[in-house]
Amino acid sequence: MNTAMNQLEQLLTQQVEGEVRFDDYSKALYSTDASLYQINPVGVVIPRTKADVQRTIQICYESDIPILPRGGGTSLAGQTVGRAVIIDFSKYMNQIIEVNVAEHWARVEPGIVLDELNSQLKPYGLMYAPDVATSSRANVGGTIGNNSAGSHSVIYGKTIDHVMELELILSNGELILTKAMTPDQVEKKKTEQTLEAKIYRKVCQITHDYQDLIRERFPRILRRVAGYNLDEFVIGAGSKEVTPYRRDDGSDQNLFNLSKIIVGSEGTLATVTESKINLVPIPKMTALSVIHFETLIESMEAVAPILECQPTAIELIDDTIINMTKGSAAFSKASDFIKKDAKGNGPGAILAVEFYGESIQELVNQLDNVEKKMISKELGYAFVRCITQEEKSNVWETRKAGLGLLMGMTGDRKPVGFVEDAAVRIEDLPEYVRRFSDIIAAHDTTAAYYAHASVGLLHNRPVINLKSESDIQKMHSIAKQVKDLLIELDGAMSGEHGDGLVRSEWIESMFGSEMYQIFRQLKQTFDPSGIMNPGKIVDGPPMTENLRFGNNYNTIKIDTYFDFSNQGGFNRAIEMCNGVAACRKTLTGTMCPSYIGTREEIHSTRGRANALRHVISGSLPQEHFKSKELYEVLDLCLECKACKSECPSHVDMAKIKYEFLAQYHDQHGLPVRNRLFGHIDSLSDIGSKMVPFSNWLMNSSVSKWMMDKFFGIDRRRSLPNFAEETFVQWFKTRPSRTLDNRQQVVFFYDTFTNYNYPNVGQSVVKVLESAGFDVILPPKRCCGRPMISKGMLNEATQNARHNISWLLPYAKKGLPIVGCEPSCISALTDDYVELLPGDDSRLVAEHTLMIEEFLLKEKERLRFSDIDQNILLHGHCHQKALIGLQPSLEVLNLPVNYTVNSVDSSCCGMAGSFGYEKEHYDLSMKIAEARLLEPIRSHLSDSLGNSQVAISGTSCREQIKHSTGYEPKHIVELLCEAIIHT
Template sequence: MKTVSTNAMAGIDRETREAVAALEQALRWRIEGEVRFDLYSRMLYSTDASNYQIEPLGVVIPRTYDDVRTTLELAREHRVPVLPRGGGSSLAGQAVGRAVIIDFSKYLNELLEIDPSARLVRVQPGMVLAQLNARLRRYGLMFGPDPASADRATIGGVIGNNASGSHSILYGMTADHLVEAHTLLSDGSELTFRPLPWEEVERRAASESREGQLYRELLRLRAEYGEAIARDYPKHWRRASGYGLPVLLEPQLNVARLLASSEGTLAVGLEYTLALVPVPRHTGLVLLQFDDLVAAMEAVPSLLETSPAAVELMDGMLIRLTREQPGYAPRIAFLRGNPEALLMIEYFADSESELRAKIDRLLALTSEKRLGRDPLAILDRQQQADVWAVRKAGLGLLYSIRSDFKPIACIEDVSVPVEHLADYVREVLRLVAEHGTTAAFYAHASAGCLHVRPLVNLKTAEGVRIMRALTEGSLELAKRFGGVLSGEHGDGLARGELNPLLFGPTLYQCMRELKAAFDPLWLLNPGKIVDCPPLDQNLRYGPDYRPLEPKTFFRFAHDGGFLRAIEMCNGAGVCRKLSTGTMCPSYMATRDERDTTRARANVLRNALAGRILTPRHFTDPRTYEVLDLCLSCKACKTECPSSVDMARIKSEFLAQYYAAHGTPLRARAFGHIHLLNRIGSRTAPVSNLLARSPLGVVGKRLLGIHPERDLPTFARVPFDRWFREQHVPQTDGLRGPVVYFHDTFATYNYPEIGRATVALLEAAGYQVLVLERRRCCGRPMISKGLLRDAQQLARENVALLAPFARAGIPIVGTEPSCILTFRDEYPDLLPDSPDVTAVAERSFLIDEFLARAVEHEGLQIPWRSDPGPRVLFHGHCHQKALVGIKHTMTLLRAAGCQVEESGAGCCGMAGSFGYEAEHYEISRKVGADRLFPKVLEQPDDAVIAVMGVSCREQIAHFTGRRPFHVTEVLAQRLDRKHH
């Protein structure tokens, strides 16, 4: 059998197809893990975070080490390449290829052993770095290198790239912390690599074993190429280009260190032993502004004299984009001015006095040498974390640019000695200007490693030409200034082609022979460091990218259309983060690539573009399956630095899908829940009895509702009737009128929410208006893809509310997904309506409205003086994504409550999602990740407070605790003597 080519983008010959088919069949018989050779799985693994796309031959998700062994054995038998992969966040195309991908991230992700006294840890390759550090924190230890992708990068990928991150001037690179590696070679040999004296290497080389053969080859390479390595290998220490040949010249040989920056081309790791460092006791940041980028780089050598832990750069473009991104703008709200460059200088210390002394020394130096302006010292941990979050989200924030001109990787990782940094940046600016574009600069100034992202349109032949010209120009600059093409992101498809020119023919030949020594059949991720394809082939886009643009209900005006909204996903995989934030709840539950926001964008983009999939796949049931577990939580709109709004994209997809296949009864029923609840309330209590009778069981079965779920009960006296017939106004309306947009659930299921809201608003001095002619907000219809119906409701509501909005009367709601639809979806559903903007601008969540009035208008709410209850508050996903929870927390504290935020992500209910039988278990897993344990640890007298009905139902169902709406909690804290 012949070896499969890595360069073919489409189509493989008959012999190869037969080999792959035989391999797939054998794998299905012999391994416990998952074998996915179907078209959709191959498509989902065809991209990473780079410019490239290559359809793999199949995907294996091993459960055990034996699965990995068997996969390599069978791949060798059929001469099929394999590609070990973790989070797929590679920026240079290392994680894509015409091979069988082995995804370690789902199952082989355990921490195996910790030795705190020796500061060592043993882990599996699929473990995410941030999770490792979270487990180590109790011992006061951490892994030193800290790549920006640590919240989704796996240890295997960190090693494959020789990752480093912001603190490399203290901690070096991953290779410096790699103690031992238990590996499989492509021929099936299982070897453990650890430091060995050269005498021991020579002793082992005398063996006829595979280990002996490998050590003989390494000794030969050392003898034959040692002089050239010492003389010609780039001297700059911050390097991830090529193989780490200098390891062959070290006092001891640790082959594990050769695996760092090898990109999975030499061996497949099963376990790694890593050295750890202490967690810093005290940290402080100083932000230093510059009006000129080159001037900022000129300051770096002087700043390094103060022994910082890091010196990081963010340029003016990144700062401006951060201020435009709702999820990140608040994190740098304290930053004044519009600098062209911002340096973040960080210090570590064992005491506060030592930290202050270091910062004072820096401030004195900046004053003496006139380095930058407006220095700002930040000692607050949360504020420091906010700044670091912006810096680490740099690439994603740059990709938030709504244009076909994207910040592409081509000069993106050059690393040069710091003394040449300013001259290098000056030349890069000249190079970029010569090609008629601009570039963003960010990253690790302290180590001379800058991520430079020119804005280029790769959908055109001219853009592809510019990409090649800039990459080749960056090679010339790297060589001129004594640097390398990659300081941490590796070679891959983006830079591997240029390695012969970077290293010269002698060292490059040594690298080829090193690859052959480990992998004689060239089966491990071929074409990534040596013998690489041209860097302008296998592009995700390119001049032949001609996608379809379907006619849509949403305008997607902000993104420039439906397709560009999908293309905002750059593949960085931020949606794969675990146990932090909310995005992406289904991935947190399943740890399956298929359930990421990235996967959903991939399937839609590939179908519309005819890449791997075809346009007929756009409404294929398998496409529906990929999007099915999206909970429409909207977290991606805020937590994804590129603001990919998958909730809106899914709604549009469902509308298109149902147009092709018909709308299911359940979607219509839940979409029109307002009508059903109104009927249920009018017929209560009979409707409640029927819902829990055998007839109700049959109804749940017909609608596909899980038998364990009970729908909310119907109120005999709905809120609007109570307000009309029983409510006695408690205020003369001194502060003016407010429209309360009473949602479906506050009206027909939980009228106590509406009553509490009225009490709260009236206590604050407002006259409450309730418009009984209002229609459903349309959110249930939007979630179910009934966009034509939702548009009609939106028109009617805007017509009803616009006169109030134009008169300056606020519109207040208590259900986040309801009232925020006016602000988020209505303008895109009714883009030509002259009144929709007015309604959107005057619509507020109750807590947001009152907290703003307290802060800006001096509103005084008469709270009780006695201590309030202990409150655990869990925010609604749409609230967290579009408004935030600070207003809720402010009001609860002002009311005297001892409030704690849950720290959890999505509750897992997501409207009707958690009711649906096929989603019940996923719904449970999502809530069980963080929310349910947090609720269950609360004392009996603690109050569980929520904003959304979904959260209320989910918490009650799975924990047995009764939650209350925030307005109910606040209304209980009103001082009735003054009301």
């Protein structure tokens, strides 16, 4: 077998222009998606062109090896894992080929991400309608394979309603084009002697001979993606007759289009290399009515009358999700729109009902209408109108945050997706929910309810322990009973997430044996050799096979430096990644900078978590835990902490990397460069005493060459100069401002503020004293952030212990401890509590905050001049992840003539020492260019002499200065320029 695989790898490498990967780590990364399953693939091909795809399929066809097309790997049903050669379209085949604005269509490659597509279409006022929850990383090819839909399918239908043409490669390597055809064109096609012709003959024969059976077996509901779409070719059958969307260009929707059998076929019939897709106008204005109900059932009873008001979406959020959000300090503010009933109880469920309109008045009229409808039906007890962007964002943030908190449950019991895609008729929603709840209760578990209620689709996730054999059997029993219920209600098990490995077992029961055999005939005609993503839709394995965990899952025990008890231990911290791939988004947020810069799965949070999990569980050799291979997997993690907040499951990869590095260096020794950067505070103390000689020396061409040659510090970088007078020296020699009865503030200054940028520290002191505070400087050590980042956890713990011992008396007095460097303050608030868990570290953390947060709380004490500044704010990663940018934005807006905007950037790419390291320099710059530097250049070019760029992190300052030649200012420096000193 190994010889055959080696030959296959060699053949593919010779004939494919793209990348061919058959190493163990690559196979491990592609062994999972966002589903419950894990199957190691044969290998991975990352094609650059459609010719690469064709050659790959031809080679696999001749070698009798399965193939599996894949995009973002966001499948919830296991469609994109299998024992096959994975073809990953997402890295290279991700372009828009053509946009026809007049006719509202685009031609695209399958690997383009939905949000990236719509971002490029936005200037034309158009968009691709399927709006799946994973649109920030899901690929168009995936929406086609899955027949995806989303929140607005009540007006836009499913993907099948928007696919006009497909370019396909069949199982034998034939390249064909499917599009709308007249009867004469179809008849001519059937006469040819090709696999394509054979397929046309078979589809025509099936849909003619079995049209009555198709009408009988396909449910007439809005959302059904299970099986193959034979109902699309039969008048009066299934979803075809109830779809809400039709193109309005006058084209005949009833022409024969083989594309419709490919949509939703999950790669089991053919591989898409290009698609012509319909586009729709972007809605001009939207508004929400958030309707509160005492019970979940009442909310389901309200869906039908709400639909009479012609909404564009109806989204269900149940009390479980609401309560989890309300109980979270991070998200409780966003859910302030939730109202209690007359008895003081919160809602059992809410429906977020959306409307489109051309004007505010039109939206108000629609909101009036739906409220009157509910009142007349005596449904709902409160109606909250959301018209502004902030109001609407709070609703969607509550839904998103609640689901994230749900998915981030600690321990082995998790909300599991296996009956999360059921669809029924609107009038059957109350009955389905009642009986589903009974099934869940009978199995002694719970489930959260959320839904695209407008189309009768419910996403319910029972809580299951997939490491327990009894719970695995419980999962199967629940699925079987839900399947029987859906058959009784003439519903579907797959409303939008597809069949895959989790639901293919039930296809024969859902459609009946005769229809199932027809599906098999169709598959056999398209794919005689059975190489196209086998085991999905037909002839699938039992849903309890190939589980990612399973009752035989075990992990090695690792004694850790950090306390991982909040995550259930180090291993469970890794296992928190459930594969939803939010770390592969590129247009918004910070996570994940290394993926943004490389477009490589291995350099996403999911990729790293996957590799780690394979090692700790033995899927890869467990001795790899301290191996060079795993070190390289984690090497490009910039430790930005964004995944801790932006990942729906709150995977903390920065903390996991700190721990790994400590374990790795314990075995392999600490490199000299790590030691140098880890002790930057001590080295800066020496350098500052040798100014100006030290500044000349470290930035001379000879020194840069030596640092590059011997320490791997890139010669293209310049280290920040030491100040002639340190901040501490200035503080001690300045005229004393201490007065009786003034409140005190502890200033935890950082290394770079002290030795390199004392003007930042001076600004902090001046602003605080102007606000009437006395400033205390504690006898501190370096916060330890450079040590933590390099895995020097023993030494970092010593610094943490020292600092806590000095800061604790201030915290016990209730004094605020403020800082101006986010990575320094995050050490105190986020890392110390897990390096030295206990009441002392927690108390210090509770009293520690950024200077912006403190000033915002004390804003009444501040007086500002009318100086005019136009400011663009870039937030530090740790600040965005742990605090958010809102305090910085609000405090910068306190001066009356300050105009402040923030840039939606990822990491700046510097990340402490990362951008200085020779092997990381190019990636560092690529990350900066992705979403940060162009907005800064644009802002500065529009300057009228008063434009500034604001930062809070030293790394950000150095990267921007290096990349643009402009030196940004710290937030507190800009505040100090406007402060009226008293």
